[in-house]
Amino acid sequence: MRGLAVTALVVLAVGGVIQLGKTAAYVAQLHYGQAHASVHETLDQIEAHVPPGVVYANTPAHSESIRYTLFPRLQRHVNLYGDEQTVRDALLKANVRYVVITSPAPPVFEGEQGSWWKQVWAGPGGRVIEVHP
Amino acid sequence: MAVFCAAVIAAGWPWTHVLIGDRMHPVVRVSFGYLIGAALVTLAELGAAFLHIPIVRGTVLACLVGVFAVGLVLARRGRDRDSETVPGPMRWAYALFVPIGVVMAAIAGQAVENGAPDHVDFLRAWGKKGLEVFTDHNLNFAHLGGPHGYYPLEISNLFGSFYLLRGRPDDSVIRVELALFALALVPVMWWMCRRILPPVSSAGAIALAVCLPQFILHASRGQADLAMGAYITITVLACYLWLLDGDDRYAGLAGFAGGAAAWTKLEGAFTAAAILVVVVLVRRSLRSPGLYVALSWFVVFVVPWKLFQRIHHINFNNRHFAKLYLDVPWILRHVTESLTTFSHWGVFWPLTLAVIALTAPLWWRSPFRMLAYLTLPNLIFNLAGFVTQYRAGEANSVTATASRLYLHLAPSVAVMAAAGATLAVAAVLASRRAEPEPATATPPVPEPT
Numbered sequence: 001m002r003g004l005a006v007t008a009l010v011v012l013a014v015g016g017v018i019q020l021g022k023t024a025a026y027v028a029q030l031h032y033g034q035a036h037a038s039v040h041e042t043l044d045q046i047e048a049h050v051p052p053g054v055v056y057a058n059t060p061a062h063s064e065s066i067r068y069t070l071f072p073r074l075q076r077h078v079n080l081y082g083d084e085q086t087v088r089d090a091l092l093k094a095n096v097r098y099v100v101i102t103s104p105a106p107p108v109f110e111g112e113q114g115s116w117w118k119q120v121w122a123g124p125g126g127r128v129i130e131v132h133p
Numbered sequence: 134m135a136v137f138c139a140a141v142i143a144a145g146w147p148w149t150h151v152l153i154g155d156r157m158h159p160v161v162r163v164s165f166g167y168l169i170g171a172a173l174v175t176l177a178e179l180g181a182a183f184l185h186i187p188i189v190r191g192t193v194l195a196c197l198v199g200v201f202a203v204g205l206v207l208a209r210r211g212r213d214r215d216s217e218t219v220p221g222p223m224r225w226a227y228a229l230f231v232p233i234g235v236v237m238a239a240i241a242g243q244a245v246e247n248g249a250p251d252h253v254d255f256l257r258a259w260g261k262k263g264l265e266v267f268t269d270h271n272l273n274f275a276h277l278g279g280p281h282g283y284y285p286l287e288i289s290n291l292f293g294s295f296y297l298l299r300g301r302p303d304d305s306v307i308r309v310e311l312a313l314f315a316l317a318l319v320p321v322m323w324w325m326c327r328r329i330l331p332p333v334s335s336a337g338a339i340a341l342a343v344c345l346p347q348f349i350l351h352a353s354r355g356q357a358d359l360a361m362g363a364y365i366t367i368t369v370l371a372c373y374l375w376l377l378d379g380d381d382r383y384a385g386l387a388g389f390a391g392g393a394a395a396w397t398k399l400e401g402a403f404t405a406a407a408i409l410v411v412v413v414l415v416r417r418s419l420r421s422p423g424l425y426v427a428l429s430w431f432v433v434f435v436v437p438w439k440l441f442q443r444i445h446h447i448n449f450n451n452r453h454f455a456k457l458y459l460d461v462p463w464i465l466r467h468v469t470e471s472l473t474t475f476s477h478w479g480v481f482w483p484l485t486l487a488v489i490a491l492t493a494p495l496w497w498r499s500p501f502r503m504l505a506y507l508t509l510p511n512l513i514f515n516l517a518g519f520v521t522q523y524r525a526g527e528a529n530s531v532t533a534t535a536s537r538l539y540l541h542l543a544p545s546v547a548v549m550a551a552a553g554a555t556l557a558v559a560a561v562l563a564s565r566r567a568e569p570e571p572a573t574a575t576p577p578v579p580e581p582t
């Protein structure tokens with residue numbers, strides 16, 4: 001019994017020191033201060049481009065921050081999921097004038113495919129706005 | 134934010150007399166006040182929504198005042214009692230306060246300095262639900278897409294309440310609301326641990342619980358897991374004190390904290406229910422003192438939200454439980470990998486589980502066996518989450534969720550490890566005392582004749 005107790009205390013002492021060391025290293029590398037633009041700064045960027053009162057659309061992936069930002073101001077927004085025809089129909093139906101995409105952009109916005117999607121979104125006469133929060 | 138948090142603490146303050154009724158240091162009472170006030174004020178907002186009262190600034194203020202007033206009336210019935218602590222020297226406990234203080238300072242600094250949370254769960258669920266409270270003035274979540282409607286409301290209502298009092302959805306300091314759950318847990322754990330452990334063991338349990346990268350990360354990330362973990366820790370410790378007491382002294386606190394855990398996250402209902410069932414099993418009676426008080430608090434936090442969901446056609450959890458994934462070895466392997474990731478956990482899980490296992494022959498024959506009953510089963514039950522999860526069988530899903538599910542249990546497991554270590558020290562000291570006196574180098578001086 002004493003052997004088990006001593007082993008447990010040795011394990012606790014060694015493990016405790018490792019744990020404290022790991023925590024100290026973790027705390028030392030913590031970043032303090034805003035690592036990204038605040039919601040308000042993002043909103044300011046969007047409002048600099050888009051007049052109030054228009055209908056926005058948000059892009060398929062990784063745009064939760066924009067949707068979250070816009071939500072209080074917008075009672076409707078459009079999710080641009082689906083194929084080209086579905087997206088065009090959605091944009092026309094909702095009279096979307098502006099499409100907001102965030103940066104860093106998901107892969108779908110990059111390269112040739114990205115340009116194609118941007119054309120689709122801009123197709124019904126809207127504008128694509130890239131915001132860099 | 135400071136004013137809002139102070140108001141939440143004030144609302145919960147008289148309830149500390151109602152639910153606990155022991156004398157305690159004001160810092161401990163403030164900490165309990167925040168944890169209790171946050172749960173009750175957000176629950177009162179659900180009550181207002183039931184009555185079709187719009188959730189506006191006045192409603193939030195009325196909920197704060199109402200919770201305080203009801204608590205004040207109920208608290209006048211009795212006087213606080215003294216409760217005994219386990220004696221022991223404080224010197225080593227003070228030494229352990231240093232790393233605990235450093236971690237608390239880091240958490241507070243992150244909460245104040247790092248601005249709006251950007252974690253996807255905050256943006257997609259907790260924060261967005263708070264925004265809906267602000268914009269729609271109800272809890273119907275009619276504009277919320279996605280599957281998050283069924284999430285309980287404590288955290289999102291806290292966010293929404295602050296937005297409403299602030300007058301705009303200002304989330305630049307919203308991390309503070311979450312960090313306070315972590316900061317409040319430390320004095321509360323100290324107070325509860327000191328009833329069962331000597332000072333150095335109590336401080337050791339807290340140091341083990343908070344000196345964790347996962348604990349620090351989740352303290353202000355924008356998710357509800359650490360808040361739920363705080364309530365689960367209180368549930369475990371209050372149930373243990375309740376069992377030790379043999380009467381109903383801590384039953385109200387146990388039931389309240391279990392209910393608050395369920396009101397914070399869906400998993401909280403299952404985890405807290407498993408802990409409360411242990412009390413029934415240990416006492417082997419459905420008529421044990423305080424059981425119905427504890428169950429009443431649990432029901433108060435669980436049932437109204439379920440009713441509200443049904444009345445307002447808010448989606449239930451229709452994704453989990455849809456199918457079963459029964460590859461248990463696969464689940465065990467991936468959960469183990471997640472919990473032994475050094476960058477996330479250090480050596481927390483191997484360390485605490487090894488100490489608990491090595492000291493099992495000691496605690497099995499002591500009252501701490503009941504603490505083990507309350508603490509350890511949920512380590513197994515959590516695995517069931519990966520059997521029923523809608524993305525069961527996907528390794529990245531286990532990685533994403535295992536750390537959070539087990540964070541709920543980490544502080545109470547730390548207390549169990551500290552209890553085992555306390556018994557180990559006692560066993561070593563007792564065996565030393567039992568050994569015969571060693572022969573001395575100097576022969577005894579003969580008595581002069």
